[in-house]
Each structure stands twice: as structure tokens, then as C-alpha cells.
Amino acid sequence: MNRLGAAAAGEDRATIRAEGVVGRGRVNDFAIKLANVNGTGSATANSLIMQAIFRMGVPVSGKNLFPSNIQGLPTWYEIRVNAKGHLARSREYDLMVAMNGQTYAADIAEVSSGGYLLFDDSWALDPGLRRADVTFLGVPLARLCSDRFSSSRERILMKNVAYAGAVAALLALDPEVLAGLLQESYGSRQRLLEANQLALRLGHDYATQNFSCPLPFHLERSNRTDDLILIDGNTATALGALYAGATVAGWYPITPATSVMDNFSHLCARYRREANPEAAPGDPPFSNNYLIVQAEDELAALGVVIGAGWAGARAFTSTSGPGLSLMNELLGLAYYTEIPAVVVDVQRAGPSTGMPTRVQQADILMAAYASHGDTKHLLLFPGDPGECFEFMVAAFDLAERFQTPVMVLSDLDIGMNDWAVPRLSWDDAYQPDRGRVLGPRELEAMPQFHRYDDQDELGVTARTLPGTDSRGAYFARGSGHDRLGGYTENEVSYQEVVDRLLSKHRAAAAHMPRPVIETAAAATLGVITVGSCEPAVKEAIEILAARGTVADYMRIRGFPFAEEVASFMEGHELCFVVELNRDGQLRSLLEIEARAPAQRLRSVLIYGGLPPSAEQVVEQIANQLEA
Amino acid sequence: MPSITKPLIPLLPLARNELGLTMQDYQGGMSTLCAGCGHDSITAALIQAFFELSLPPHMIAKLSGIGCSSKTPAYFASRAHGFNSVHGRMATIATGAGAANRELTLVGVSGDGDSLSIGLGNLAHAIRRNVNMAYLIENNGVYGLTKGQFSASADVGSRSRRGDSNLLQPVDPIMLGLSLGATFLARGFSGDKAQLVPILKAAVAHRGFALVDIISPCVQFNDHEGSTKSYRYMRDHELREIETDFIGQHEEIVGSLARDRATAVTMHDGARVQFRTVPEGYDPKDRGQVEAYLRERTGRGEIVTGLLFLDESQQDMHETALTPPNGLAQLPFSKLCPGSAELESFQDGLR
Numbered sequence: 001m002n003r004l005g006a007a008a009a010g011e012d013r014a015t016i017r018a019e020g021v022v023g024r025g026r027v028n029d030f031a032i033k034l035a036n037v038n039g040t041g042s043a044t045a046n047s048l049i050m051q052a053i054f055r056m057g058v059p060v061s062g063k064n065l066f067p068s069n070i071q072g073l074p075t076w077y078e079i080r081v082n083a084k085g086h087l088a089r090s091r092e093y094d095l096m097v098a099m100n101g102q103t104y105a106a107d108i109a110e111v112s113s114g115g116y117l118l119f120d121d122s123w124a125l126d127p128g129l130r131r132a133d134v135t136f137l138g139v140p141l142a143r144l145c146s147d148r149f150s151s152s153r154e155r156i157l158m159k160n161v162a163y164a165g166a167v168a169a170l171l172a173l174d175p176e177v178l179a180g181l182l183q184e185s186y187g188s189r190q191r192l193l194e195a196n197q198l199a200l201r202l203g204h205d206y207a208t209q210n211f212s213c214p215l216p217f218h219l220e221r222s223n224r225t226d227d228l229i230l231i232d233g234n235t236a237t238a239l240g241a242l243y244a245g246a247t248v249a250g251w252y253p254i255t256p257a258t259s260v261m262d263n264f265s266h267l268c269a270r271y272r273r274e275a276n277p278e279a280a281p282g283d284p285p286f287s288n289n290y291l292i293v294q295a296e297d298e299l300a301a302l303g304v305v306i307g308a309g310w311a312g313a314r315a316f317t318s319t320s321g322p323g324l325s326l327m328n329e330l331l332g333l334a335y336y337t338e339i340p341a342v343v344v345d346v347q348r349a350g351p352s353t354g355m356p357t358r359v360q361q362a363d364i365l366m367a368a369y370a371s372h373g374d375t376k377h378l379l380l381f382p383g384d385p386g387e388c389f390e391f392m393v394a395a396f397d398l399a400e401r402f403q404t405p406v407m408v409l410s411d412l413d414i415g416m417n418d419w420a421v422p423r424l425s426w427d428d429a430y431q432p433d434r435g436r437v438l439g440p441r442e443l444e445a446m447p448q449f450h451r452y453d454d455q456d457e458l459g460v461t462a463r464t465l466p467g468t469d470s471r472g473a474y475f476a477r478g479s480g481h482d483r484l485g486g487y488t489e490n491e492v493s494y495q496e497v498v499d500r501l502l503s504k505h506r507a508a509a510a511h512m513p514r515p516v517i518e519t520a521a522a523a524t525l526g527v528i529t530v531g532s533c534e535p536a537v538k539e540a541i542e543i544l545a546a547r548g549t550v551a552d553y554m555r556i557r558g559f560p561f562a563e564e565v566a567s568f569m570e571g572h573e574l575c576f577v578v579e580l581n582r583d584g585q586l587r588s589l590l591e592i593e594a595r596a597p598a599q600r601l602r603s604v605l606i607y608g609g610l611p612p613s614a615e616q617v618v619e620q621i622a623n624q625l626e627a
Numbered sequence: 628m629p630s631i632t633k634p635l636i637p638l639l640p641l642a643r644n645e646l647g648l649t650m651q652d653y654q655g656g657m658s659t660l661c662a663g664c665g666h667d668s669i670t671a672a673l674i675q676a677f678f679e680l681s682l683p684p685h686m687i688a689k690l691s692g693i694g695c696s697s698k699t700p701a702y703f704a705s706r707a708h709g710f711n712s713v714h715g716r717m718a719t720i721a722t723g724a725g726a727a728n729r730e731l732t733l734v735g736v737s738g739d740g741d742s743l744s745i746g747l748g749n750l751a752h753a754i755r756r757n758v759n760m761a762y763l764i765e766n767n768g769v770y771g772l773t774k775g776q777f778s779a780s781a782d783v784g785s786r787s788r789r790g791d792s793n794l795l796q797p798v799d800p801i802m803l804g805l806s807l808g809a810t811f812l813a814r815g816f817s818g819d820k821a822q823l824v825p826i827l828k829a830a831v832a833h834r835g836f837a838l839v840d841i842i843s844p845c846v847q848f849n850d851h852e853g854s855t856k857s858y859r860y861m862r863d864h865e866l867r868e869i870e871t872d873f874i875g876q877h878e879e880i881v882g883s884l885a886r887d888r889a890t891a892v893t894m895h896d897g898a899r900v901q902f903r904t905v906p907e908g909y910d911p912k913d914r915g916q917v918e919a920y921l922r923e924r925t926g927r928g929e930i931v932t933g934l935l936f937l938d939e940s941q942q943d944m945h946e947t948a949l950t951p952p953n954g955l956a957q958l959p960f961s962k963l964c965p966g967s968a969e970l971e972s973f974q975d976g977l978r
Contacts, residue, residue, distance in 0.1 A: 055978065229977035243970070245963035247955040248726045250719075271965040274951070287951040289958055291726045291944075296752040300719040303712075303749070307723025310710060311688070311731065312956035315723065333713050423974055426967040432960055466708035466724065467731050467954065470685040475701060475709040487701075 028058045028083040030217035031090035032167070034097040035107045036160075039071025042099065045160035046077040047418070048181055049167055053081055054230050054420060055177045057222040061087035061535075063417050063611055068255065068356040074103045083222065087420070088536035089611040094217050095170065097163055099141075104129055116215060118166060120159070137211055139166050144202045149195065158199035165203025172214035174221065175204070229423050233414035234318075236385035236424070237344055238263035240392025241316055242271060245432055246342070248315035250293045250304030252323060255356040256412040257346040260318035265292055298323035302330040302343065309340045310476060312465035314396050314432070316342035321350045321363050324370070324407075331405050332371025335501070337476045338452070338463065340399035340435070342392070343407045346415040349609040358609025359412040361531055362581035367407045368559055368589055374498060376505045378406045379559040380513065383534045384414060386421040387557070393430070394513065400435040402508050403460060411580070413532040413611045436462040443471040450474075451485035452497055459504035505560055512558030515565055520545065523552040526572035527621070528601075530556045530579055530586050532611065537578050539614035544621065551576075556586065561594045569596045576621050578604040580612065633657045645681035652684060653677045655703040665817030665843030665858075666695060666765050670702045672820045673734070673763075676827035677704060680875065688724055688731045692717040692746060695772055696738030696765035696843075715746025718753035721760050722944070728954030729945045732831060733760035739780040740770050743798040747779070750800075754807045754836050759943045761830040761837045764800055765817070767845040768856035775848035786853030799925075800840045801935060805918050811837035812917075812936040813871075816861050817844070819932070825873040826934055832873070834895040835943045842930065866924060869909065869933030872901040892937050900934060911937050 034049075036042035043064070050062040061080050067073040080090045091110075098107045098119045104126075111117050113133040119125060121138025130136060141162050145155045168178055178200060186193035207213055237260050241249070251261045268290040279285045295301040301317045308315035319327065324345050334341045347363050349355035367379055378398055380391040391408055399406040436456065443449055443464070451474040455461050464472030474485045482493035518538075529537045534555055541551050554568045569575055569590065577587040584603040590596045604620040606612040633654060641649035653674045658667050677687065684706035691697035693714035700709045712720045721735050742750045742764045753762070768781040777785070780800075781793040804812045811833040815823040823841065830837035842861055844850045850857045855864075876897045890902040890911060902911055910916055917936045924931045951958070965973075 229974045231974075231977050239970075239973075243964050245960050247958065247963065248723060250723060271969065272963070274962065276951075284949050286949070288949045289951065289955065289962055291948045291950055291955060293722060293726060293756070293944075295719070296748050299716060300722070300749050300752065303716045303719025304723035304726060306712075307690075307710075307720035307725070308727035308956075309723070310708075310720070311724040311727035311954075313727035313954075315727065329713055330716065337710075424970060426970045428967050430964075464708070465728075465956070466688040467686055467728050470706040473685065473706050473708050475711065477711040478713055479711065 026217040027220045028081055028222060030094040031078065031080045031092060032095040032097065033093040033107070033110065034077045034079075035100045035103050036075050036077070037100050037102070038067055038069060038073050038075035040160065041157040042075070042077070042160045045164040046079075048161075048164050048178070049173070050079050050418065051230060052168070052173050052177045052181055053079070053219060054225050054228075055181070056174050056219055057225050058219055059083065059085045059087060059224050059420060061417070061419065063089050063413065065610060066357050074100050081219065083224065085224070086535065086539040086542075086614070088539050089613045091613045091615060095167070095215065097167060099160075099163060108134070116170070118163065118170070137170070137207075139163065139203065139206050141203065144206065145199065148198060148202065154195060158195060161196050161199035162203035165200040166207040167203075168200070169204045169207035169213045170211065170215050170218070172218040172220070174219075225420055227422055228420045230418045230420055231385045232259070232416055232418050233382065233385040233388040233410050234259040234346065234416060235263045236388040237318070237392055237408070237410060237415070238267055239424070240389040241342075242267045243389075243426060244314060244393040244396040246314045246316050246396065247290050248293075248304065248308035248313045249290070250295045250301040250308075250315070250317050252295050252298045252301045252319065254298075254320045254323050256348055256416045257318045257320045257323070257344065259416065260344055260346065261292065268292070298326040299330060302327040302341065305341045305343070306330060306334050306339050309334070309399070310337075310466070312437070314342075314400075316344065316396075318344035318346065320346050320348045320356075322353065324363055324366060328366075328371045331377065332373055332375050333478045334405045335371065335375045335377065336373075336478055338403040338461070338501075339476070340396075340403055341405040342395045342399050343405060344392075345407055345409050347409060347411040349607070355609045357412070359532070359611055360580045360607055360609060361409070361411055361533075362585065362607070363409060364530075364579075364581070364585040364589060367409055374502075376502070376560070378402065378404060378505070378508055378512070380406065380408045381530050381557050381559075382408065382410055382414060383516070383531055383555055383557070384421050385419050386424060388414065389424050391513065397433040398508065398511060401433050401460070401511070402458065402504055403435060403463060404504070409531065411532050436460055438462045438464050438472055440469040440471075443469050450483065451476075452481065452483050452500075455500055458507040459500050509560040509562055512560060512562055514562050515557055515568070516553075516555040517564060517568060518553040520550050520552060523550045525549070525551045526554060526568060526575035527551045528554045528556065528568070528575050528577045528586070528590070533578050533580065536612040536614045536617050540617035540621070543614055543618050549621075549625065559589065559593070561590070565590070566594045566596070569594065569600060573600065574602065575600055576602050576604050576624070578606075578612070578617055580606050582607045644678055646683060648678070648681070648684070650674060650678045652706060653704050655705040656701050658699070658702045660695060660698065661847050663846040664695070665767065665841075665845070666699050667702070668817040668820060669763065669765055669823065669841055669843060670699050672823040672827055674703050675820075675824050676831065679824070680828055680831055682732055682831070686730065686732050687734060688721075689734045689736065690717050690721045690724070691736045692738075692741035694738040694741050694770070695845075696736055697741060699736050699765070715741055715744070716749060717741065718746060718749040718758070718762065722753055722756065722758045725758050725760060725944065727956040729759065729950065730954050733758070734831065735760055735762045737762065737764050739764060739766045739768060739778040743779040743800060747798065751803065751807055754804055754809045754838065757810055757835040757941055757943045757947070759835055759945065761827065761833070761839065764838070764840045765843040766800070766840055766856065767843050767849050768854070769845050769849040771845050771848055780856075782855040785855045786851075788848055788851050800838060801921065802918070804838050805914055805936065808941075809838055809936070810835040810938045810941045811934075813837070813839045813934040814930070814932045815839060815841040816865055816932055817841055818858055818861060819865075819867075822867065822870070822932060825871050828873040828875070829871065829894070829900050829934055832875075832894050832896060832898050833937070834939065835941055861930065864928055864930050866929040866931045867933065868906050868931060869911075869935060870903045871934040872903065874899045874901065892939060895939055900937060902934065911935065
């Protein structure tokens with residue numbers, strides 16, 4: 001690490017933390033990491049801690065760093081608490097809950113100097129692993145649970161709840177909040193509820209009796225989360241599809257996108273089931289106003305979406321990088337035949353299988369130009385689950401307005417982690433923008449319908465739907481076609497259509513979400529980012545400002561780029577582009593499509609697969625400024 | 628694919644169907660396939676089947692993939708919406724179109740390359756889903772547009788025009804369909820329109836996935852001595868043991884059937900399919916028996932044509948999904964969006 005960067009980051013962290021200091025302790029400003037073995041039920045305990053902090057009104061984030069495996073491999077969960085709302089991943093852990101013997105050495109090494117480590121001292125810890133600058137808190141979790149629970153399954157599961165109890169005591173988690181959460185989760189299952197309550201108490205009491213609780217860093221009730229909800233991006237995406245009126249979905253299971261469709265399915269079962277009082281005896285008394293096809297592969301998944309879009313339904317698919325690779329040919333088909341389609345890409349680390357449970361933003365260039373031939377697509381980049389909801393609705397409107405595929409580029413961090421975001425809102429006056437679709441009345445009034453003729457000011461031509469009127473019949477084809485929809489190999493007729501497609505793409509720029517721009521007086525540089533990088537980048541900008549480097553901020557939310565994107569870059573001699581990939585894909589896209597002079601843009605690239613921290617961003621910017 | 632507008636030659640008086648439409652109302656553009664191509668005969672049979680079924684042209688959705696066969700939707704039903712998609716993916720596009728609007732009459736036209744090589748997986752799963760559509764494979768054992776490579780349906784020992792022998796086992800779509808739980812399996816020959824038209828009518832009327840494998844010789848690349856998909860070979864080896872009559876809902880039974888040997892199956896809409904001159908003991912609803920019969924005949928080098936298997940009892944994709952009787956695409960938005968109050972209460976659970 002660069003010396004300047006390290007020192008500066010440390011100082012600024014102290015500055016930021018100072019605001020939360022009460023007496024000798026630090027209130028509502030710390031980070032903990034929990035090291036577990038996957039498949040042992042630890043996720044429930046970890047979410048319990050995170051959710052309890054949220055319920056206490058304290059800004060909190062939780063990041064699940066999990067393996068691509070079902071059982072037995074190391075998994076970590078990180079919780080960051082920050083009164084000011086800086087919730088990017090912190091890599092300075094005040095408390096480590098070390099529950100995985102396989103990773104003891106690495107976990108112990110990661111604790112901040114002066115920090116604490118909680119471990120299961122049912123078995124002795126190798127003295128060689130001890131650190132003088134870390135306080136070791138041994139809790140005999142296995143022994144406590146073995147004494148009180150009989151089944152081995154219960155002993156494993158309840159050990160997690162027991163450490164949650166100990167953590168609660170150490171951090172001053174409100175016991176009433178915890179009790180309330182357990183009641184909500186297990187209320188109807190008395191035996192399970194009692195087991196959880198007991199385990200929680202075992203850990204809590206042991207910590208209270210044996211350690212000085214709470215630790216110097218701990219929680220105090222606040223009201224900072226009163227208007228927030230805790231939601232993961234994949235749930236919010238599914239909600240968006242539900243609210244936008246999607247009726248058909250095609251998909252193939254893939255990490256980290258699977259929970260988009262799992263959630264959509266659950267939501268539909270809850271909100272899209274219509275009672276049918278006239279059902280004959282023996283027939284189901286309801287009908288499902290949706291159809292989800294779990295396809296045989298991603299080719300089929302997108303094929304289903306395109307077919308449904310052609311026939312007039314709002315349809316979508318959700319996938320991740322490998323699936324998007326397979327969908328390329330069909331994306332070209334939808335682009336060229338001008339059929340609306342919505343594709344959610346919850347990005348993970350590539351290339352190839354890559355790291356399925358790690359995050360990257362490395363599908364940007366593929367998505368922008370997916371398929372062979374000249375193609376350009378509409379992309380939306382949500383920055384958090386709230387925008388996943390909002391952009392899904394926008395995606396369907398854009399897809400139908402512009403008769404083209406729209407890709408929503410979320411990522412694993414947004415999609416699978418719970419984020420504290422403002423409550424989602426819905427305008428009941430909303431009506432879907434179905435774009436230019438002609439019905440029998442309009443067709444009757446025109447001499448002759450041609451699918452790709454009569455463009456509007458956006459370059460969009462009217463379409464018709466199968467099953468409505470013979471006068472609107474046309475032949476959709478992925479082969480070369482002319483303005484009238486006929487097959488062509490004529491250079492002029494071919495170019496006329498593909499040129500209009502380009503003009504349509506350009507026109508869409510004004511309809512994409514504007515970038516988020518935050519300016520500061522006396523800023524000397526710009527920092528541009530996208531998606532889930534926002535928390536780390538905004539915190540980094542604050543740290544840099546405290547050091548005298550003032551920067552303006554821009555988060556890009558759509559492609560083609562809105563006008564403001566180019567003007568932001570024109571207004572800064574130097575911009576850093578922060579993104580989660582090796583090759584600077586967003587930076588390249590800005591150079592190609594927003595005509596940004598290459599010398600004005602520098603990359604900050606974090607691509608190891610974990611969510612970025614502010615320190616990583618500060619370090620890379622500081623290094624380059626110093627150079 | 629190129630097509631030329633057909634000149635309208637009035638041939639009065641033209642017969643009219645129940646909708647008052649003539650055969651011309653189901654025609655398409657002029658074919659640009661080779662003279663004598665089996666595919667054109669299938670197109671003609673389809674036009675006749677649509678006409679006889681009195682299908683409203685605007686309710687037909689015709690789909691295809693890529694290849695010679697996939698060009699043909701341009702040559703029939705120009706008053707219907709058509710979709711010439713990408714190689715191998717027609718089944719998926721049709722699945723989506725059917726999912727969006729179950730009232731459409733979906734007719735997919737594909738070939739042996741499109742369905743049995745690049746699109747085999749998608750075909751298999753459309754069969755499993757029992758998507759309500761007629762799926763035609765215009766099977767000639769050869770890649771025509773790329774000039775004569777063997778396809779996955781080429782028989783072992785079958786020779787190419789250049790003289791190479793195919794050494795790989797063929798994919799037989801009927802056997803495939805039997806193993807996948809297909810609900811309608813038929814084989815026809817493009818040179819036998821009289822047999823093909825009732826099969827196509829039954830395929831369209833079938834509720835579920837109707838797979839029709841039609842041997843359709845390629846006059847350019849696979850109609851020579853040594854080919855097993857040539858006109859000559861088919862004339863010598865076709866076994867028309869299973870004759871099929873399709874009797875629409877309102878049609879009278881006509882013709883003289885060998886009633887003592889006929890088997891009848893009633894379709895979901897009340898139409899009937901009559902199997903006649905059926906080999907003794909042949910039960911078109913018995914998957915195992917049909918498979919054994921076909922294996923035995925294939926072993927003798929015979930190609931059995933006719934409606935070979937039919938199961939009207941299975942649910943189609945929409946019935947399995949419990950969707951409403953009309954198209955999902957036709958649902959009003961008010962039935963789809965839960966509204967702001969529901970969103971509020973949903974979020975109360977996210978605290």
C-alpha cells in the first residue's frame with residue numbers, strides 16, 4: 001500500500017469516527033466480521049444481528065461473502081454500522097466472530113489492532129494464533145449448546161444463535177428488539193421459538209458474566225432508519241416486474257440471479273392469483289395471471305421472452321454473465337426485429353464460470369453491444385435495491401416505447417445483500433407505456449400497414465400484435481429487411497433500416513435515467529462511478545475532501561448516456577472512473593460513446609470479487625495523483 | 628428469405644369455408660425454393676388444412692427457425708403474423724408467444740438441422756412442456772442452404788451426392804417424442820398430400836404439442852441413389868399401414884371406413900380422429916406398443932407414416948400453469964399491479 005494513502009485513510013477514519021465517540025467508547029460506528037462454515041445455519045443468526053441493529057434505528061449494512069458451494073466451505077458475513085450512513089464494506093474489523101477452525105489463522109490476522117475476537121473455547125485455541133494487540137473472548141458455545149440441546153442438528157444450529165446472543169451483549173443490542181424478531185420468525189412454532197430464545201440467552205448470559213459488556217464500540221438506539229426498509233436487490237427487482245405488469249417470464253437458474261425469479265414466483269402467487277367463483281367442481285377455484293417458464297437454458301429463457309413480447313405481453317428474464325453470453329444471438333434478434341424484452345443481469349465475477357458468488361461489473365461492454373453485427377442496447381444501472389424496483393418499471397416502459405431489449409445491470413452485492421433504503425413508493429396513476437401498437441381501429445383508418453415504415457420523432461415505427469387483425473399481419477424476420485418489412489439484400493434498403501435503429505438508440509438517451517451528480521465548491525476533479533460502487537465512492541470522496549482533494553461526483557444510471565454525462569466530463573480536466581472490473585469497461589464505453597478524451601479519464605479498478613471499500617478507492621486515487 | 632408476391636388468378640367459383648374464406652385467403656408469397664422441393668408440397672397441404680379447418684387467419688401465428696424449411700412460413704397464410712427467428716430457437720419463441728396469448732393457433736415449421744441438431748434441446752423441452760402448437764419438421768436429412776452436409780436425421784449408410792457415407796446414428800424425432808412424453812406424434816411424406824392434410828388438421832386441433840415429422844426430399848442435395856430421404860426411396864419403403872381421418876367438430880363422417888378395424892380418438896374440442904387400416908392390435912394411445920411396433924418396422928427398413936401416437940388426456944402448458952382461459956397479454960393492467968396500498972403493507976414486513 002502506498003504510504004500516503006495508508007496514513008491518510010487511517011487519519012480520516014479517525015476523524016469520521018470522532019463524531020460518534022462518547023466518553024471512552026465509540027457509539028454506532030464499527031465493523032464486525034463473522035467467519036462461519038457454510039450450510040450450518042449461520043446466515044440466520046447473522047441476519048438476526050443485522051436486522052436487530054437496523055430496528056434500533058442505526059444505519060447498518062450486511063455483506064455476505066459466500067462460497068459457490070452447498071455445505072462445508074468457509075463463508076463470511078460482514079456488518080458495518082455507521083451513524084453517518086457510510087455503509088460500504090469496511091475492511092477494518094473491530095470484532096471478529098471466528099466460528100470456523102479452518103480459517104482461524106486468516107481471520108485472526110484480519111482483526112484491527114486493538115480489536116476483539118470471539119471464538120468457541122469449547123476447544124483450546126492454538127496459542128501460536130494469539131495476538132497481543134487483540135482481545136480474545138472465548139465462549140464455550142459448543143459446550144453450552146451440547147448441555148442444553150439433545151439433537152446434533154439442533155446443537156449445530158443453536159450454536160449460531162448462541163454466538164448471536166454473546167454478540168448482542170458485547171454490542172449492547174437491545175434485548176427487546178431481539179426478542180421481538182425471534183417472536184416474528186418463530187411465533188407459531190413454539191418449540192423452535194423456545195430453543196432460539198434459550199440459545200440466545202445462553203450466549204448473552206455467558207458474555208455478560210465473563211466480559212466487560214458492552215465493548216468500547218457499541219450500539220445506542222437512534223432514529224436513522226425509521227423511514228427505511230431492509231431489502232435485497234433481487235427482491236426489489238421482482239417487485240418491480242410485478243408492479244410493471246410483467247405476465248410472462250423465462251429463466252434458467254444461475255447464481256446470483258436465481259432469487260429474482262424465486263421472488264417473482266412468490267410475489268405472483270400472492271398478488272396475481274385471481275379467484276374464479278364460477279369454477280366448475282374439480283377445477284381450481286382460481287387462475288394465475290402470470291406464467292413463469294423455467295427454461296432448459298438461457299437461450300430458451302430469452303426466446304420465451306421474445307416470443308411473449310412479440311405477442312404483446314410484458315416479459316422478462318433474469319440471469320448472470322454466463323447466461324447473458326448465451327443470450328447474445330437472441331438479443332440481436334430482438335434488436336433487429338424490434339421486439340421489446342427486459343433482461344436482468346445480476347453481474348458476478350467472470351470470465352467463464354469465474355467466481356459465481358463474487359461481485360463484478362464486468363458485463364458492461366458485452367451488454368452494450370451484445371450480439372454479432374452492429375447492435376447497441378439500452379442499459380440501466382441501478383445503484384441499490386430501491387433503484388432495482390424503479391428501473392424495472394422504467395425498463396418495461398423503455399422496452400415497449402423503443403421496441404428493443406433493455407438490460408438492467410444489477411450485481412451480486414445489490415442483488416443478494418440486504419440494503420437499508422428509503423421505502424419504495426408507487427404512483428397509482430401509473431399506466432404502462434405500451435409504445436406504438438396499432439389495433440383494428442387504427443389499421444382500418446390507414447391504407448396499408450408496413451411494420452418498419454412511418455417512423456416517429458424517436459425513430460420508432462408502429463407494431464401490431466398477433467391475434468388482433470389480419471390487416472396488421474407482418475413477417476418478423478432476423479434476416480435483412482426493408483422499410484416495408486420485406487426481405488432484402490439491397491444495400492440501400494438494408495441501410496435505411498439499420499440507420500433508423502441507430503437513430504432510435506440515440507433518441508433513447510434523453511429518456512434514460514439522468515446520472516446522479518453531486519458537486520462540491522472548489523472541486524478539482526471528477527469521480528465517475530456506477531451501480532453498487534456508490535457507497536464506497538461517496539465515502540472515499542469525503543475522505544479525500546478531508547485531505548484537501550475535493551471532487552465532484554457522478555453516478556451513471558443509463559446507456560445511451562444522458563447529455564449530462566458528457567458535460568460532466570467536459571467540465572473536469574481529470575475524472576476517475578471507479579468500477580468493478582479489470583479492463584475499465586465503463587471508461588471505454590465513455591470514451592467510445594460519450595466522446596470523452598482518453599487523457600481526461602483514469603481508472604480505479606477493483607475486481608477481486610468483493611464489494612469495494614472506501615479505502616481501496618482512496619488508495620488508488622491517491623496513488624495516481626501522487627504519480 | 629426472399630419471396631415474390633403471387634399473382635392473384637381468380638379461379639371461379641372458389642370453394643368457401645365456414646368463414647366464407649377461399650383457399651387464396653390462406654396463401655402466401657411465391658416460393659423461392661427449388662423446383663420440386665418437398666417443402667412446397669407441405670406448404671400446399673398446410674394451406675388446405677387451414678382452409679378446411681376454417682381458421683381465422685389473424686389468429687394463426689406461424690413461426691420458424693433458419694434453413695430451407697424455415698423459409699416456408701413466407702409462402703402461406705400471409706394474413707397471419709409470422710416470425711422467422713434464429714437457428715434452432717423457434718420452439719422457444721413459440722413457447723413465449725403461446726404463453727402470452729394462448730388463443731393463438733401456433734404453427735411452427737422447422738427442419739432436421741433446426742430441430743434435431745442446433746435446436747434439439749429446445750425441441751425436447753417444448754415437447755415436455757406440452758406447448759399447444761403444431762410443430763412440423765420438414766425432414767430431408769441434409770443441409771441444403773450450405774450445400775449438402777449430412778444432418779442429424781441422415782440414416783447410417785445413407786450416401787451424400789458427393790459419395791460420402793453417413794456413419795452416425797440418426798436422431799428419430801418420433802422415438803425421441805415417445806421417450807419425452809409427447810402427446811401427438813405423426814410422420815408424413817411430402818409426396819403424399821392426401822395423407823398429410825388430415826394429419827396436419829389433427830395436429831392443429833390437438834391440445835398440446837403436435838410433432839409432425841414429414842419426410843421431404845431435397846431435390847438438389849439428397850434425392851439421388853443411396854439417399855434414404857429421396858422420393859424413390861420413400862416410394863419403395865413407405866408403409867402406409869396407419870391411415871388417418873380427421874373429422875372436425877361439425878363434420879359428418881364420410882367415406883367408407885373399415886369400421887371393424889378402426890380406432891377413434893375424440894379431441895378436446897369434440898373433433899375426432901379415426902385411425903383405419905390399422906395393423907391388428909395397434910393402439911395409438913399405448914406408448915410402449917407404438918414404440919415396439921415402430922422399432923420392428925424400422926428394423927425391416929420400412930418407414931411408417933400416419934398419425935402414430937395420440938394422447939388427449941395430458942394437460943398443456945397453460946393448464947399446468949393454471950392460467951386464465953384468455954391470453955395473458957389481454958389482461959388489463961388493473962389486474963396485474965397490486966397498487967400502492969399493497970406495496971406499503973408488503974414493506975411493513977421489511978423492517
